[in-house]
Amino acid sequence: MSSDAIHAEALTKRYRTDGPPAVDGLTFRMPRGATWGLLGGNGAGKTTTIAMLLGLLVPSGGRVACLGHDMARDRFEALARMNFSSPYIALPARISVAENLRVYAHLYDVPQAERRIAQLAEELQLGELLDRPAGELSAGQKTRVALAKALINQPELLLLDEPTASLDPDTGDWVRSLLERYRAESGCAILLASHNMAEVERLCGHVLMLKQGRVVDEGSPAALVAKYGREDLEQVFLDIARGRQRAVAA
Numbered sequence: 001m002s003s004d005a006i007h008a009e010a011l012t013k014r015y016r017t018d019g020p021p022a023v024d025g026l027t028f029r030m031p032r033g034a035t036w037g038l039l040g041g042n043g044a045g046k047t048t049t050i051a052m053l054l055g056l057l058v059p060s061g062g063r064v065a066c067l068g069h070d071m072a073r074d075r076f077e078a079l080a081r082m083n084f085s086s087p088y089i090a091l092p093a094r095i096s097v098a099e100n101l102r103v104y105a106h107l108y109d110v111p112q113a114e115r116r117i118a119q120l121a122e123e124l125q126l127g128e129l130l131d132r133p134a135g136e137l138s139a140g141q142k143t144r145v146a147l148a149k150a151l152i153n154q155p156e157l158l159l160l161d162e163p164t165a166s167l168d169p170d171t172g173d174w175v176r177s178l179l180e181r182y183r184a185e186s187g188c189a190i191l192l193a194s195h196n197m198a199e200v201e202r203l204c205g206h207v208l209m210l211k212q213g214r215v216v217d218e219g220s221p222a223a224l225v226a227k228y229g230r231e232d233l234e235q236v237f238l239d240i241a242r243g244r245q246r247a248v249a250a
C-alpha cells in the first residue's frame with residue numbers, strides 16, 4: 001500500500017451479522033501533512049473508523065495502512081509514530097497527571113521525557129494539574145491532559161476524536177491554535193472527527209461526510225459550501241444529515 005498518512009480501502013465494520021455495517025466500504029487516501037475532517041451525525045461511524053485506523057478494532061472487511069504500514073500486519077511500527085485522543089478512552093484515574101504522562105512517555109520511548117512533559121504542561125497550561133489524580137479532573141481539564149498525551153511522542157499522524165468537545169470557547173480556541181502551531185512546526189497529518197463545524201472549517205483542508213458508514217460527499221469546506229449553495233459548513237451538514245437536495249447543481 002502507499003505511503004500516504006492514511007490509505008483505507010473498502011474498510012468495513014460489522015458489529016452484528018444481522019444488522020447494517022457501522023462502517024461500509026470506506027475508501028480514501030489522506031496525504032501526509034494534510035488535515036482532514038471526518039464528519040457525520042451521531043452513529044455515522046466516525047469513532048468506529050478511528051478505532052480501526054488505530055488497530056483497536058479488527059475490520060470485518062477491507063484494509064488500512066497508516067504511514068505506509070498495513071495495520072493488520074505491522075501496526076506497531078506505525079503506532080510508534082501516531083497518537084490519538086478520544087473522550088471515550090479514560091486515562092488511569094488514580095495516578096496523577098504527571099505520572100500518567102510519564103507512563104505514556106515510557107510506552108512511546110520518548111527521549112528526555114521530563115523535558116517533553118514540562119514543555120507540554122506549559123503549552124497546555126497543565127502546571128496546576130500535574131500532581132492531581134487524573135480521575136478528579138473536570139471534563140475540560142481531562143481533555144487538555146488527553147491532548148498532552150496525544151502529543152507526547154511528537155506524532156506524524158494524529159487521530160483526534162472530538163478534541164475540543166468539552167472545552168470552553170476560550171480554551172477551545174487556544175487548543176485549535178496549538179494544533180495549528182504543532183502542525184506547522186512538525187508537518188503532522190491530522191484526522192479530526194468533530195461536531196464543531198467552525199472548528200472543521202478552520203482546521204481542515206478536506207472533509208469526508210459520513211452517513212450510515214459511507215462517504216456521501218467530500219471536498220474542501222469552501223468547495224462543499226459552494227456546491228450546496230450555503231453560507232457555511234453547518235448548513236451543508238444539515239442538508240446532508242436531513243437528505244436535502246443540493247441547492248446548486250454539482
Ligand SMILES: Nc1ncnc2c1ncn2[C@@H]1O[C@H](COP(=O)(O)OP(=O)(O)OP(=O)(O)O)[C@@H](O)[C@H]1O
Nearest residue numbers: 015016022023040041042043044045046047048049
Ligand atoms: N461496540 C459496539 N457494538 C455494537 N454496535 C456498535 C458498537 N460501537 C458502535 N456501534 C454502532 O456502530 C454505529 C457507529 O457508531 P460510532 O460510534 O462509530 O458513530 P459516531 O459517528 O462516532 O457517533 P457519535 O457522533 O455519536 O460519536 C452506531 O450505529 C453504533 O450504535
